[in-house]
Structures are given as C-alpha cells and as structure tokens.
Amino acid sequence: MDGTELLRAELARAAQSLGAPSDIEPQLERPRDPSFGDWASNLAMTLAKPLGRKPRELAQAIVERLDYARAGISSAEIAGPGFINFRVAGDVFAEGLRALIAAADQYGRSNVGQACPVNVEFVSANPTGPLHVGHGRQAALGDAICALLAATGWRVTREFYYNDGGVQILNLALSVQARVRQLGGQTVDLPEGGYHGEYIRDLAQRYIDEHSSDANAEDVDALRRFAVRELRKEQDRDLQAFGVHFDVYFLESSLYTDGRVDQTVDRLISAGHTYEKDGALWLKTTDFGDDKDRVMRKSDGTYTYFVPDVAYHVTKWERGFKRAINVQGADHHSTVTRVRVGLQALDIGIPEGYPEYVLHQMVTVMRSGEEVKISKRAGSYVTVRDLIDEVGRDAVRYFFLMRKGDSQLVFDVDVARSQSDENPVYYIQMAHARLSGIFRVGEIDPESITGVDVDLSVLELSEEQELMKALLDYPTLIAGAAQSLEPHRVATYLHDTAGKIHLWYHKAHVLNEPDEILRARLVLARASQLVLRNGLELLGITAPERM
RNA sequence: GCGCCCAUAGCUCAAUCGGAUAGAGCGUCUGACUUCGGAUCAGAAGGUUGGGGGUUCGAGUCCCUCUGGGCGCACCA
Numbered sequence: 001m002d003g004t005e006l007l008r009a010e011l012a013r014a015a016q017s018l019g020a021p022s023d024i025e026p027q028l029e030r031p032r033d034p035s036f037g038d039w040a041s042n043l044a045m046t047l048a049k050p051l052g053r054k055p056r057e058l059a060q061a062i063v064e065r066l067d068y069a070r071a072g073i074s075s076a077e078i079a080g081p082g083f084i085n086f087r088v089a090g091d092v093f094a095e096g097l098r099a100l101i102a103a104a105d106q107y108g109r110s111n112v113g114q115a116c117p118v119n120v121e122f123v124s125a126n127p128t129g130p131l132h133v134g135h136g137r138q139a140a141l142g143d144a145i146c147a148l149l150a151a152t153g154w155r156v157t158r159e160f161y162y163n164d165g166g167v168q169i170l171n172l173a174l175s176v177q178a179r180v181r182q183l184g185g186q187t188v189d190l191p192e193g194g195y196h197g198e199y200i201r202d203l204a205q206r207y208i209d210e211h212s213s214d215a216n217a218e219d220v221d222a223l224r225r226f227a228v229r230e231l232r233k234e235q236d237r238d239l240q241a242f243g244v245h246f247d248v249y250f251l252e253s254s255l256y257t258d259g260r261v262d263q264t265v266d267r268l269i270s271a272g273h274t275y276e277k278d279g280a281l282w283l284k285t286t287d288f289g290d291d292k293d294r295v296m297r298k299s300d301g302t303y304t305y306f307v308p309d310v311a312y313h314v315t316k317w318e319r320g321f322k323r324a325i326n327v328q329g330a331d332h333h334s335t336v337t338r339v340r341v342g343l344q345a346l347d348i349g350i351p352e353g354y355p356e357y358v359l360h361q362m363v364t365v366m367r368s369g370e371e372v373k374i375s376k377r378a379g380s381y382v383t384v385r386d387l388i389d390e391v392g393r394d395a396v397r398y399f400f401l402m403r404k405g406d407s408q409l410v411f412d413v414d415v416a417r418s419q420s421d422e423n424p425v426y427y428i429q430m431a432h433a434r435l436s437g438i439f440r441v442g443e444i445d446p447e448s449i450t451g452v453d454v455d456l457s458v459l460e461l462s463e464e465q466e467l468m469k470a471l472l473d474y475p476t477l478i479a480g481a482a483q484s485l486e487p488h489r490v491a492t493y494l495h496d497t498a499g500k501i502h503l504w505y506h507k508a509h510v511l512n513e514p515d516e517i518l519r520a521r522l523v524l525a526r527a528s529q530l531v532l533r534n535g536l537e538l539l540g541i542t543a544p545e546r547m
Numbered sequence: 548g549c550g551c552c553c554a555u556a557g558c559u560c561a562a563u564c565g566g567a568u569a570g571a572g573c574g575u576c577u578g579a580c581u582u583c584g585g586a587u588c589a590g591a592a593g594g595u596u597g598g599g600g601g602u603u604c605g606a607g608u609c610c611c612u613c614u615g616g617g618c619g620c621a622c623c624a
Contacts, residue, residue: 032567042566045604055604080567081604126624168624193623280622291549291620298622305624333551334619361552362617403560406552408617410559415573423586424572430586438583480563492561495571506588525583547586 004028004039007086010071011043014062020047028086030473034466037077037085044082055082093465094456096472100527101451108478108534113154119316120146121355122327123239123246124161127231128172129197131238133363133411134329136384140400140540141360142327143244144487147538152482157321158245161312163252164228166305171195172231173224179204180217199234203227238384243393243540255308255315264311264346265296265303273345288341309335310342317343317350324355325485330406333359358485360405366412382413391416391423394541398425401539402491424495428532429544431498434505435529436545438522442511449526454519463504464524470497471531478538487539494535501528 011026024047031040044059051058059078066076068089075087100107122142125135146156163169175194179201182188190196207217207226217223239245255261265281268274273284279299286293296307316324328335336357343350365382387396390413399416402424403409416423439446459468474493481489510521533543 027564029563029566032562032569036567040567045566048604083567163624166624278622282622295622300622302622304622309624329618330552331618332624335624336551359552364617407560408553412559415559426586427572430584434584434587441583477563484563488561489563492571496561499571502587503589505583509582511583546584 007039007071007073007088010066011041011062014065015043015047017065018047018058018061019051030469031083031085034462034469036079036083037075038088038469039086041084041086042082044078044084048082058082059084090457093459093468093472094451097456097468097523097527098451100471100530101449101523104530105534105537107530108475109151109153110475110479111153112479112482113149113152115153115155116323117157117321118149118154118323118325119157119159119319119321119355120149120325120327121159121161123244124328125235126163126168127228127235128168128195129231130199131235131384133365133382133384133387136242136387136396137360137363137400137405137409138327138329139239139242139244139384140397141358141405141487144401144490144539145325145327145358145485147540148478148482148485148487148490151478151538154323157247159248159250160246161250161252162232165253165256169224169228170220172227173220175200176203176207176223176227177217177220180207180223183208184215199231203230206230238388241388241393242384242396250312250315252308252312255311260311260315261303261308264307264314264342267346267348268296268342271345271347283342283345285338285341285345288344290337290341294338306335306338306342309339310346313339313343313355314346314348314350316355317348325358326355327358327360330359330361333357356485358405361408363409363411366410367414382411387411387413387416394429395423395425397540398423398428398491401487402495404486404488425541426547427502428494428498428536429542429547431501431505432529432532432536432543433545433547435501435525435532438510438525440545442522444522446526446529449522451523451527454523455516456520456523458516458520459524461504461508463500463507467497467500467504467524467528470500471527474531474535490535490538494532494539497528497531497535501532504528 008026008028012020012024015024015026016022026041026043028039028041031037044062045055048055048058053061056078059082063076063078063084066073068074068076071086072089072092073086074089077085079085120142122138122145123131123135125131131139142158146158150156171191171193172195174191175196178188178190178194183201183204203226207223208215211219211222211226214222268283273287274296275282275284280295281297282293283296284293294306295304297303313324336359340352340354343354344352367382384396391399395416399411400409436446438444459465477489477493481487504524508521510518510525512518513521536543
C-alpha cells in the first residue's frame with residue numbers, strides 16, 4: 001500500500017482508451033532527481049512500439065486523458081524521451097503518514113506469503129569448533145531473511161542442520177583423545193587432519209575432569225559424544241550472543257537411524273537412475289544436466305555425503321515445506337546442482353528449483369592491515385564471538401548485512417572496532433535516538449501522536465517532502481527485499497533515510513515552534529521513528545532511545 | 548581444463564523489471580554549534596562503471612569475448 005494504486009489504475013485506463021491491451025500494469029518509480037516530481041512512468045516508451053506511435057506523442061495523449069482527481073495527482077509532465085512525471089496531491093502524503101502511524105509496528109508488513117510454510121536453513125555448522133566469521137555472515141543473513149519473510153506473511157521455520165557423525169567427527173574425537181594423553185604427560189601427535197585449536201585442549205581438560213574412569217581416553221565413543229555436546233553448547237552460546245535462534249536442530253545421524261538414507265537409495269534405484277560400476281553405486285546425474293555422474297555408495301559400502309543431503313531435503317518436502325531456502329557459503333555451491341538433481345531423480349513431484357539457495361561469498365578478515373586466515377584446523381581464525389566482543393552485536397550484524405551476499409566481504413576488525421562515525425550503524429541509531437530525544441525533552445508521549453486533526457500541509461520544506469516520500473516507500477522496499485531475499489536493501493534504505501532524518505532535524509526545529517508547526521512536525525518525527533525502529537528490528541539491530 | 552560468483556570515485560560499497568545528469572560512507576580540502584544530542588550538518592574535489600564487440604528509443608544492468616580476482620571441480624563433508 002504505497003498510495004499509487006489509484007494512479008496506476010488511471011494510467012491503465014488512459015492507455016487502454018488509446019488501444020493498449022487490457023492487461024497492462026503500468027509501473028511507477030521514483031525519479032532519480034526529486035525535482036522531476038514524486039513519481040515517474042515509462043509507460044509511453046514501453047507502449048510506443050506496439051502501438052506504433054512516437055513515445056512523446058503517446059505520452060501527451062495519455063496525459064490528456066488522465067483524470068487528475070481520480071489519480072490523486074496535482075500535475076503530470078512529459079520529460080526526456082517520453083517519461084511522464086507526476087506530482088502527488090498534498091493530501092495523499094498526509095493520509096499516508098496517518099496510516100503509517102496507525103499501523104505502528106505493523107507498518108511495512110504484508111500478507112503476500114499467505115501464511116504458507118517456508119523452511120530456512122542456515123549456519124548449519126558442524127560441531128567441530130566455535131563459529132567463525134563466515135558463519136556470522138550466514139547467521140546475520142539468514143536471520144534477516146527469516147525476518148523479511150515473516151514480515152511479508154510467510155510462516156517461517158528456522159532450521160539448523162548438522163553432521164554429528166562421520167569422518168570429521170571421528171577426527172574431532174581423536175584430536176581430543178590426543179590432547180587428553182598429552183595432558184597426562186604422554187608424547188603423542190595429533191591425528192592427521194585433526195583439529196589444532198586451543199578449544200580442543202580445553203575440551204580435553206574438561207573431559208579428564210568429568211571422566212576419571214577413562215584417564216587414558218580409550219573410549220572414543222564417549223569422547224565423540226562429549227566433544228559434540230560441548231561444542232554444540234558453545235555454538236549455541238555464540239548464536240545467543242548474536243541474538244539468533246532456531247526452531248529446529250536437525251541431526252544428520254537421524255537420517256541413518258530412522259532408515260531414511262536407505263529409503264532414499266532404494267527409491268533412486270527403483271526410479272531407474274542408478275547403475276553399478278567399479279564396485280560402487282552411481283547416480284546418473286547427467287540425465288538431469290550434471291556434468292558427470294556421481295557416486296552414491298562407495299565400494300566400501302558407505303554413502304557419499306550427498307545421499308543423506310538428498311534424504312534430508314526429502315524430509316523438508318514431506319514436512320510440508322513447499323518452499324525451502326538454504327543460506328550457504330559459496331564454497332558449497334557444487335551441492336546446489338547435486339541436491340536438486342537427486343530430488344528430481346526420486347521422481348516424487350518435487351519441483352526443479354527446490355530448494356532455493358542464497359549463496360554468500362567468502363569473508364576476509366583484516367586486522368592491522370593483514371589478512372587473518374580463516375581455518376578451523378589451524379585454530380587461529382576469528383570467531384563470531386571475537387567480533388561480537390570487540391565491536392558489539394549491532395555493528396557486527398550491520399556490517400554483515402550492508403552488502404550484497406554475492407560479493408566478497410572484507411571485515412576490517414580495526415575499522416569495525418573503532419566506535420566512530422566510520423560505523424554506519426551508529427548513524428542510523430543516532431537518528432532514532434535524536435527523534436526519541438524530541439519526545440523525551442518535550443515530555444510528549446510518542447504513542448499519543450496520531451496525526452488526526454493535524455494539518456500536515458505546513459510540512460512544506462523540501463527536506464520534509466523528501467523524508468515523507470522515503471517513509472512512504474518503506475513498504476515497497478520491504479516487499480522487494482523479501483521477494484529477492486536481499487536484506488542489504490533494507491540496510492541501504494535505513495542509512496539513506498537516516499540521512500534524510502538528520503538533514504531535516506538539522507534544518508527544522510520541532511519544540512518551541514508555533515503550535516501548528518509543532519503538531520505537524522511531531523507527526524513526522526513519530527512516523528520517522530517508527531520506520532527506523534521497524535527496519536532495524538528486521539535486521540536484528542536495536543533502536544536505542546539514547547546513546 | 549570445466550563450472551559458479553565478482554570487477555563501479557583513493558578505500559569500502561549502492562544503484563528497484565533495462566530508464567533521465569551513476570549515488571552514499573570513509574579519506575582529503577573549506578565551512579557551520581544561545582535551541583530537540585556536533586556520533587550532526589553545508590560545500591568542494593574525485594568516474595571512459597576492468598578492456599573490446601553486440602542487442603535497442605535507452606546498458607553499470609542483457610548477450611559474446613578478453614583480462615584480472617575468489618570459490619568449487621575426490622568412491623572427502
């Protein structure tokens with residue numbers, strides 16, 4: 001609801017009277033230069049070819065047929081190659097602001113998702129160490145995507161999938177075992193491919209404390225269970241510190257114990273897409289566009305990773321998620337094709353693009369001008385916890401969200417740590433704190449502001465007009481960000497809008513102004529405060545009343 | 548060798564479905580505080596959108612190609 005329905009309908013009517021097809025849906029956009037007007041339409045240019053007329057001439061014809069009152073506009077001008085620029089009638093802004101305030105924390109939300117269930121899987125770190133910065137980016141991204149989907153009417157399930165068995169976990173157990181024995185005075189090396197981080201030594205010490213009967217760490221199974229449990233707890237603490245929660249933790253091992261892996265293999269075989277070669281069982285993924293076939297069951301009888309992956313996604317489908325979104329690092333992009341192909345080969349009615357993937361590029365951490373290598377095994381990587389402790393949750397979230405996921409991210413710890421104006425999150429939060437300050441100092445309850453019976457036509461500064469337009473764009477922005485699964489659009493919008501707020505705040509005083517100015521500006525302040533607060537909440541960032 | 552992603556101001560990044568004069572922040576330079584917070588604001592400088600070709604009324608955006616970077620290409624996960 002951005003108040004353009006009337007204008008779009010009127011444009012469509014005018015165009016149809018000139019011979020345009022009955023199903024056209026004219027698009028409106030904000031002109032780059034605000035002096036052109038409030039809205040612009042390229043309708044005449046898109047219709048010029050099919051109707052065989054010159055764009056500007058067609059634009060003129062459309063404008064002549066417009067009923068300004070019905071469209072809610074005060075002017076329509078033709079510009080450039082055939083744009084039509086509109087100015088909105090003043091009361092449209094006023095009504096928009098009142099509706100905004102009445103909606104309050106619901107402003108910007110919609111119901112396009114129609115309460116359909118959607119599963120969003122993210123982080124999904126294996127319990128072999130603390131969460132690193134890459135997981136941090138994924139946590140911020142996934143959490144914001146969930147918030148956007150929820151805000152647009154989807155019923156969201158946040159899911160964390162992890163591998164609690166297999167070779168990696170065995171290495172983990174053996175690494176702890178080696179450390180236990182070292183602490184007992186023995187000279188032993190860590191296993192090949194083992195984990196070298198300090199946290200392994202901590203785990204070993206705690207294992208000794210809790211398992212006095214197994215001083216030499218002979219019980220590998222107990223070591224494994226202990227290490228997985230402790231590292232899961234540690235990851236949960238990291239996530240909690242980051243303010244991220246999950247609804248479902250899904251264990252890979254459960255796919256084996258409940259027979260789903262075998263079931264999946266059987267189904268693939270009976271669907272006729274497999275063959276045996278060199279003692280292994282292969283899936284003909286090339287039938288579905290892969291560049292070569294993939295092994296499902298190795299000659300030693302165990303399955304390759306992608307079989308449980310496929311089985312896992314079958315459970316998502318069978319749990320009723322017609323839509324599933326996976327947020328993953330781009331280093332896993334090769335799984336995209338394989339999981340989808342595996343699901344197709346099952347031939348159980350799962351659509352081709354299932355699941356959807358949001359891939360994010362790698363994070364490079366810079367400290368003191370040098371790259372800090374991220375490696376679980378080296379144990380010298382930067383963890384999510386490190387970042388939160390150093391720069392705070394809000395700044396970490398914002399840093400991870402301010403960029404498109406598909407570009408690489410340089411996280412400069414030194415810059416992020418400096419609590420200065422280099423951190424854009426403070427700029428946004430400051431705008432919110434300033435608005436809150438108006439109400440605090442004026443001893444006015446912001447909840448009492450409704451805009452009803454207030455003449456908003458006195459808000460005639462250009463800064464006020466621009467700010468109002470930005471605030472009324474918010475619902476469209478949210479809808480677009482949710483649809484494209486791009487939270488960075490919200491971050492960019494909030495930064496822009498905060499700029500408009502600072503500008504207005506600097507130019508226009510609120511308190512101690514004549515009554516009609518005071519009342520109108522309080523409405524604008526309240527509306528701005530609500531938009532900032534709603535937007536920040538979607539990104540998981542606090543909106544402080546004072547800083 | 549093959550596949551995916553990226554390349555925009557000195558640096559880090561935006562740019563809504565292909566729209567008008569490509570925008571912010573930082574950094575640099577010049578300015579603004581008796582008011583509700585100077586963590587702010589105003590102004591200036593800074594660009595052949597990596598190179599080349601194509602598509603069209605119009606290309607940072609789409610197609611081809613080259614260059615440069617990241618990631619992935621095991622009967623590892």
